[in-house]
Amino acid sequence: MSNTPSVHVSLEQAKLIVEYLEAGQQDKADELVAEIQNPINSSLFEEIGKLTRQLHDSLMNFQLDSRLNDLASADIPDAKERLNYVIKQTEDAANKTMDAVEAIFPVVDTIQQQVKKVAPLWHKLMHNELTTDEFKSLCVDIDSLLKTTGTETDIMRSLMTDVLMAQDFQDLTGQVIRKVIDLVHEVEESLINMLTVFGISTEAAQEKVLPKVGDNLVEGPIVNTKDRDDVVADQVDVDDLLSSLGF
Amino acid sequence: MKVLVVDDFSTMRRIVKNLLRDLGFTNISEADDGSTALPMLQGGDFDFVVTDWNMPGMQGIDLLKAIRADANLAHLPVLLITAEAKKEQIVMAAQAGVNGYIVKPFTAATLKTKLDKIFERLG
Numbered sequence: 001m002s003n004t005p006s007v008h009v010s011l012e013q014a015k016l017i018v019e020y021l022e023a024g025q026q027d028k029a030d031e032l033v034a035e036i037q038n039p040i041n042s043s044l045f046e047e048i049g050k051l052t053r054q055l056h057d058s059l060m061n062f063q064l065d066s067r068l069n070d071l072a073s074a075d076i077p078d079a080k081e082r083l084n085y086v087i088k089q090t091e092d093a094a095n096k097t098m099d100a101v102e103a104i105f106p107v108v109d110t111i112q113q114q115v116k117k118v119a120p121l122w123h124k125l126m127h128n129e130l131t132t133d134e135f136k137s138l139c140v141d142i143d144s145l146l147k148t149t150g151t152e153t154d155i156m157r158s159l160m161t162d163v164l165m166a167q168d169f170q171d172l173t174g175q176v177i178r179k180v181i182d183l184v185h186e187v188e189e190s191l192i193n194m195l196t197v198f199g200i201s202t203e204a205a206q207e208k209v210l211p212k213v214g215d216n217l218v219e220g221p222i223v224n225t226k227d228r229d230d231v232v233a234d235q236v237d238v239d240d241l242l243s244s245l246g247f
Numbered sequence: 248m249k250v251l252v253v254d255d256f257s258t259m260r261r262i263v264k265n266l267l268r269d270l271g272f273t274n275i276s277e278a279d280d281g282s283t284a285l286p287m288l289q290g291g292d293f294d295f296v297v298t299d300w301n302m303p304g305m306q307g308i309d310l311l312k313a314i315r316a317d318a319n320l321a322h323l324p325v326l327l328i329t330a331e332a333k334k335e336q337i338v339m340a341a342q343a344g345v346n347g348y349i350v351k352p353f354t355a356a357t358l359k360t361k362l363d364k365i366f367e368r369l370g
Contacts, residue, residue, distance in 0.1 A: 216339070218306065238348050
């Protein structure tokens with residue numbers, strides 16, 4: 001401190017110190033010396049004080065953003081559950097649809113078989129080649145075909161209604177996913193705020209970064225094939241690429 | 248002809264099974280990832296494998312490599328049906344010896360075309 005140029009001792013102060021010392025008033029002399037040094041200390045303290053306040057404010061802002069806390073503790077777990085609900089709903093819908101379709105196949109097969117059975121005799125009838133016995137047999141077959149078609153089409157109609165109803169997942173999952181998108185948006189804004197509080201610019205880091213990939217480059221379905229040149233857009237692209245490799 | 252369908256999603260296995268059945272394949276077994284599929288292949292007399300790529304446990308590409316590395320299975324035709332669409336991956340699969348590559352979403356007609364091509368090549 002003694003060599004700091006901003007310390008100025010006036011003649012009066014020096015005389016006063018000598019007076020105190022001569023009078024044996026050591027305390028007072030020390031006090032005066034401290035007072036002379038004070039201007040430096042006070043500006044240093046002021047600077048430290050300012051920094052402390054800033055840090056304090058930053059931490060307070062950070063804490064005050066209790067929304068962040070809610071996001072982490074409540075909203076994100078809730079979103080995970082919502083997305084699991086989407087998986088469940090879409091899986092149920094796919095299974096319901098396939099149940100119905102798999103049930104329709106044999107119905108169609110039955111009708112097809114009966115039509116095939118009737119066809120040869122019907123052909124003969126149309127060409128006036130049918131015997132009386134064959135005509136009787138044809139009548140029995142047609143009778144059975146009409147009855148089967150009647151009942152089977154009722155079954156098909158009901159199964160097709162099941163397929164129709166299974167599509168209700170679209171509305172439900174759409175609503176859920178939209179909510180999760182809103183949440184992701186909010187998390188994004190909170191994170192940007194947080195980075196700003198810590199003085200990190202998010203714009204500087206906005207270079208094009210590709211999504212993280214897993215083992216064997218696994219990335220799942222690509223939703224923005226148009227914006228990327230490292231992916232194929234469809235089966236035609238796959239076939240072209242493979243044939244260029246001599247496939 | 249005995250076929251093994253490998254996919255972690257049961258709905259996708261069901262779709263592929265239905266399509267294969269429609270194309271005349273009736274003897275179809277299922278596995279939910281490579282590590283389940285491999286012992287099945289080693290233990291059974293399968294003629295054809297249809298597999299997804301992205302599965303927990305052993306992935307489709309690793310199953311393909313394991314098949315090609317196993318003298319008893321190396322000849323097995325393998326068809327990948329996957330959402331993985333990076334050119335690098337398609338090249339990787341080709342180098343690993345895949346017999347066909349179908350990207351999801353796909354159609355019944357695409358599956359038929361690829362199967363015809365695979366079996367035509369095998370003669």
